[in-house]
Amino acid sequence: MGEAWSTVNEGRQWRRLMEMGEIGAIAGPDGAQGVNRACLTPLDRKARRLLISWAAPLGLKPSVDPLGNLFLRQEGADPDAAPVLSGSHMDTQPNGGRFDGIYGVVAALEAVQALREAGVKPRRPIEVVAWTNEEGGRFAPGCMGSMAYAGYRPADTWNAAEDGDGVRFAGALREHLAAEADLPRRPLGVVEGPAPHAYVEAHIEQGPRLEAEGKDIGVVSGIQGSRWFVVELTGETAHAGTAPLSLRRDAVQDMVRAVEALNALMRDPSDVLRFTVGRIEVSPNTSNSVADRVRFTIDFRHPSADVLRERGDAIEATVRGAVRDCGVAVTERFNAQPVEFSPAVVGAVERAAKAQGLSALLMPSGAFHDAQFIVPLCPTGMVFVPCRKGISHNPAEYSEPAQLAKGTRVLAQVLAELAG
Numbered sequence: 270m271g272e273a274w275s276t277v278n279e280g281r282q283w284r285r286l287m288e289m290g291e292i293g294a295i296a297g298p299d300g301a302q303g304v305n306r307a308c309l310t311p312l313d314r315k316a317r318r319l320l321i322s323w324a325a326p327l328g329l330k331p332s333v334d335p336l337g338n339l340f341l342r343q344e345g346a347d348p349d350a351a352p353v354l355s356g357s358h359m360d361t362q363p364n365g366g367r368f369d370g371i372y373g374v375v376a377a378l379e380a381v382q383a384l385r386e387a388g389v390k391p392r393r394p395i396e397v398v399a400w401t402n403e404e405g406g407r408f409a410p411g412c413m414g415s416m417a418y419a420g421y422r423p424a425d426t427w428n429a430a431e432d433g434d435g436v437r438f439a440g441a442l443r444e445h446l447a448a449e450a451d452l453p454r455r456p457l458g459v460v461e462g463p464a465p466h467a468y469v470e471a472h473i474e475q476g477p478r479l480e481a482e483g484k485d486i487g488v489v490s491g492i493q494g495s496r497w498f499v500v501e502l503t504g505e506t507a508h509a510g511t512a513p514l515s516l517r518r519d520a521v522q523d524m525v526r527a528v529e530a531l532n533a534l535m536r537d538p539s540d541v542l543r544f545t546v547g548r549i550e551v552s553p554n555t556s557n558s559v560a561d562r563v564r565f566t567i568d569f570r571h572p573s574a575d576v577l578r579e580r581g582d583a584i585e586a587t588v589r590g591a592v593r594d595c596g597v598a599v600t601e602r603f604n605a606q607p608v609e610f611s612p613a614v615v616g617a618v619e620r621a622a623k624a625q626g627l628s629a630l631l632m633p634s635g636a637f638h639d640a641q642f643i644v645p646l647c648p649t650g651m652v653f654v655p656c657r658k659g660i661s662h663n664p665a666e667y668s669e670p671a672q673l674a675k676g677t678r679v680l681a682q683v684l685a686e687l688a689g
């Protein structure tokens with residue numbers, strides 16, 4: 270089996286990643302090149318067609334489910350056996366990099382192609398998967414495709430979610446499916462179809478540890494929990510030059526009070542807890558009118574389910590206690606509990622790295638991934654590769670061709686083992 274992974278082709282994988290990076294390319298600071306490729310857009314569909322064109326000569330059959338999740342299936346010796354799934358997402362942050370998500374999809378295709386070229390004929394089918402809307406950048410929350418696939422939420426849960434232009438998720442999905450009407454359809458995940466035998470996702474670490482500790486491979490033990498909220502404050506607009514401060518109902522001032530109070534709630538001297546207010550919308554958003562509406566997001570994460578529950582459940586009361594003049598609405602948008610990956614897959618990743626003479630670090634993931642929602646369905650795990658200075662969600666995101674190939678060789682060996 271050792272030679273199976275050696276046919277992973279570093280150059281081919283790198284060229285494919287660079288070609289994908291041209292679809293939605295953006296210029297970042299200091300000459301960095303990033304990607305802005307939101308889900309369910311023409312750019313997203315252009316990238317999917319490119320992926321399908323690489324898979325076609327290998328005889329992989331494309332299919333799309335009701336959430337737009339894209340599958341490329343390689344039949345196994347036993348076509349009735351539950352498939353092994355491997356992939357990630359193709360959508361990016363608006364100010365994203367060339368590796369987050371897409372690396373896991375391209376690596377899964379490369380691993381399947383390498384196993385074919387090594388003459389490996391797995392017993393189980395292997396399906397390369399690209400999940401819809403992992404990032405949650407255009408439509409919140411993230412992981413809609415994998416959550417619906419896993420039956421974690423009904424498929425229509427997010428129909429009313431709107432993007433910055435007021436386009437609803439349901440409309441964007443309908444347009445997307447219509448544009449891909451030529452592709453075969455398949456039922457929605459385990460809601461309507463068979464559970465996979467196992468799932469493995471390759472991804473850049475999106476943190477600094479592997480590079481700092483000089484390790485080739487991250488053997489991912491699990492993923493911390495994430496909770497997303499939206500806070501809406503409703504005050505009263507007024508003339509900036511005439512309205513006395515004592516009479517104002519200023520939504521921005523109340524937002525400041527709320528964020529200050531949340532900072533106190535989320536204080537963590539050990540710096541394990543993650544708390545981010547990353548998106549703020551103000552109206553009327555002019556310099557000489559008092560703001561009557563503010564909507565801001567909360568992204569709160571922690572590895573402990575207890576901390577996630579205790580502090581997360583205190584968010585609404587903390588905001589209400591701090592706001593002085595405005596109406597308050599707090600809505601939870603996303604709740605991903607911490608997960609531990611299965612020893613079967615974690616062990617397979619560890620063994621493959623060892624067999625290939627690669628240094629490895631057992632570590633949790635700070636970023637969430639589609640794998641988080643597949644855990645309840647089947648043995649699930651991830652393979653991390655280092656990225657430069659841990660930079661991600663930033664055009665400067667970068668990983669070396671050789672590092673990415675090492676991750677793909679480990680993935681190929683794990684897939685060969687799981688697919689029998």
Ligand code: HGY
Pocket residue numbers: 403404411635636637638
């Ligand atoms: O936000 C996350 O953790 C993921 O990278 N979308």
Ligand code: MN
Pocket residue numbers: 358369370403472638
């Ligand atoms: Mn990702």
Ligand code: MN
Pocket residue numbers: 362369404662
């Ligand atoms: Mn991401």
